[in-house]
Amino acid sequence: MAGDLVLVTGATGFVGSAVARAALARGMRVRVLLRKTSDRSNLAGLQIEEAIGDLTDPASLARAVDGCDALMHVAADYRIWVPDPDTMLRANVDGTVALLTAAQNAGVTRMVYCSSVAALGLTPDGSPADETTPVSEERVVGIYKKSKYRAEQAVLALVRERGLHATIVNPAAPIGPRDIKPTPTGKMIADAASGKMPAYVETGLCVVHVDDVAEGHFLALERGVPGERYILGGENLMLRDLLKLVDDVTGRPQGRVPLPRQALYPLALACEGLARFGVEPLVTRDHLKMAAKMMFFSHAKAARDLGFSPRPAREAVADAVAWFRAHGKA
Numbered sequence: 001m002a003g004d005l006v007l008v009t010g011a012t013g014f015v016g017s018a019v020a021r022a023a024l025a026r027g028m029r030v031r032v033l034l035r036k037t038s039d040r041s042n043l044a045g046l047q048i049e050e051a052i053g054d055l056t057d058p059a060s061l062a063r064a065v066d067g068c069d070a071l072m073h074v075a076a077d078y079r080i081w082v083p084d085p086d087t088m089l090r091a092n093v094d095g096t097v098a099l100l101t102a103a104q105n106a107g108v109t110r111m112v113y114c115s116s117v118a119a120l121g122l123t124p125d126g127s128p129a130d131e132t133t134p135v136s137e138e139r140v141v142g143i144y145k146k147s148k149y150r151a152e153q154a155v156l157a158l159v160r161e162r163g164l165h166a167t168i169v170n171p172a173a174p175i176g177p178r179d180i181k182p183t184p185t186g187k188m189i190a191d192a193a194s195g196k197m198p199a200y201v202e203t204g205l206c207v208v209h210v211d212d213v214a215e216g217h218f219l220a221l222e223r224g225v226p227g228e229r230y231i232l233g234g235e236n237l238m239l240r241d242l243l244k245l246v247d248d249v250t251g252r253p254q255g256r257v258p259l260p261r262q263a264l265y266p267l268a269l270a271c272e273g274l275a276r277f278g279v280e281p282l283v284t285r286d287h288l289k290m291a292a293k294m295m296f297f298s299h300a301k302a303a304r305d306l307g308f309s310p311r312p313a314r315e316a317v318a319d320a321v322a323w324f325r326a327h328g329k330a
Contacts, residue, residue: 001222002027007068009033009099010075014179015114015171017042018214019072026218033064033075042178055095061102070110071103072217078144080184081275081284085143092147097154104164111166112220117206117231117297118145119152120170126204126294128236131229131301142286159227167224171213172206172233172297175316177323186320192246193321193330199257200239201264204294207242208234209316219306230306235313236296245317261292
């Protein structure tokens with residue numbers, strides 16, 4: 001693997017920049033796909049090669065994969081709410097198919113597609129789900145999750161029908177350094193650390209350190225089976241317990257108020273109405289529908305088959321808070 005050329009998409013982002021660093025740590029040569037206007041902050045100081053392009057530009061994808069030994073497709077439009085769902089579908093679904101097809105045509109025989117636990121099923125009783133938990137698009141809430149579900153199904157079809165050499169990883173909710181946008185989970189941690197989260201809606205989520213997610217990508221590249229899915233999760237926590245970890249790390253306990261989910265639906269409708277005029281919604285009905293589900297997952301398969309071993313959630317929270325503070329975000 002050392003000396004191999006790997007293309008990493010989404011490398012300017014949170015998970016992608018961790019994957020690029022993990023590749024360099026393995027002695028691989030790294031090429032990243034990005035736009036001319038991309039924020040390169042997360043790539044500062046890294047010895048990488050740039051390929052200018054976009055998931056919606058097939059010609060640029062063919063140039064980007066040319067000569068590569070491996071592909072890590074991490075890029076995705078990750079937003080809970082979008083004014084135009086078709087834009088997200090074109091990037092996350094059509095762009096994924098175009099990129100992986102271009103890679104196969106270029107002779108790339110080792111690929112990892114970064115999906116999400118959002119594409120997987122949930123158990124009726126809230127117990128941890130796994131790769132075999134039943135799922136259908138009708139049960140998937142929100143356009144982002146639907147886009148990841150459709151993209152994952154498209155990748156599996158390419159494996160079956162075209163012999164694509166692609167393994168799928170399904171990260172849970174990553175937290176840690178370089179969450180530059182930040183992600184919805186990261187924003188929640190930053191807000192909690194800075195005392196800007198006086199209330200919350202209870203839910204359950206599976207959190208994992210972003211660097212462990214990056215490590216999981218390479219374990220999948222080395223040991224994964226094409227067409228198989230591997231959950232890259234960590235600890236399953238109720239939101240109140242995750243927020244308590246933030247308080248423990250900051251040393252500033254806060255008395256937050258749990259809010260009833262149903263009572264927020266009028267606010268969600270109002271926010272969605274304002275969103276038509278370009279105002280980013282504070283909360284939407286999809287947010288509330290997702291909060292009603294326990295997003296708990298088991299990484300037992302990745303541990304058994306890949307050797308995946310995530311660190312404790314407290315370490316992930318501490319690294320996230322330290323980074324947010326160092327960059328004036330908490």
